[in-house]
Amino acid sequence: DTAVSQTPKYLVTQMGNDKSIKCEQNLGHDTMYWYKQDSKKFLKIMFSYNNKELIINETVPNRFSPKSPDKAHLNLHINSLELGDSAVYFCASSQELRTEDNLYNEQFFGPGTRLTVL
Amino acid sequence: RKEVEQDPGPFNVPEGATVAFNCTYSNSASQSFFWYRQDCRKEPKLLMSVYSSGNEDGRFTAQLNRASQYISLLIRDSKLSDSATYLCVVKGGTDSWGKLQFGAGTQVVVTP
Helix, strand or coil: CCCEEEECCEEEECCCCCEEEEEEECCCCCEEEEEEECCCCCEEEEEEEECCEEEEECCCCCCEEEEEEECCEEEEEECCCCHHHCEEEEEEEECCCCCHHHHHCCCEECCCEEEEEC | CCCEEECCCCEEEECCCCEEEEEEECCCCCCEEEEEEECCCCCEEEEEEECCCCEEECCEEEEEECCCCEEEEEECCCCHHHCEEEEEEEECCHHHCCCEEECCCEEEEEEC
16 A cells, blocks of 8 residues: 555666656545655655645756646656656655644655756 | 765664664755665664654664754664664655655664
8 A cells, every 4th residue: 555656666777767756645645745865865855746736846957847637646857867867756645734833734755766967 | 965864873882771873864854854764675663753852663763853853763672673774765755745854874883
């Protein structure tokens, strides 16, 4: 019963290629996220979608394009991959309501996709 | 300056001992605080939320000092299974839509 799943788990590719990572959550949450964890282990948010609508876009290059076909899925497509894109990409989800109750909502993370660009 | 700063460690702790570490945050408007745990090559998982009055969950105690903008985590009676990286996490106000700011983590190594 995987709550947040990602595919693939590992991705090794050449510079300049285009690749996609898929994420699905079966928790019924309304908000999904993409995070990047670099070699220094720093975890940084990239995008957030609420009910298929882009909410957060953190100064990410245009080569990264998220797509949310429905609220249970958030995919990440990366064009023209660069060496600096090598990292672990985590998908996450949470239930976020516009009330004070959302202050302590837990975010659930997927297992991560380890991307290596050669 | 990073929004959330932590001592990276490692903190080498004998089994059964107590270890404590802090993190500081820069955004005074931050409203909620958490400790997440990340095992090697795994995803982060929520360890505990940190409430204004401080709170305890078994062997883990978290404290929040809003005036000085720091959060602490104390682990009592350390177990080998407590070895992990502990991520200090801060969330903005209700308009932040779940945006979490992560520290780079404090590594704890519990030794037999």
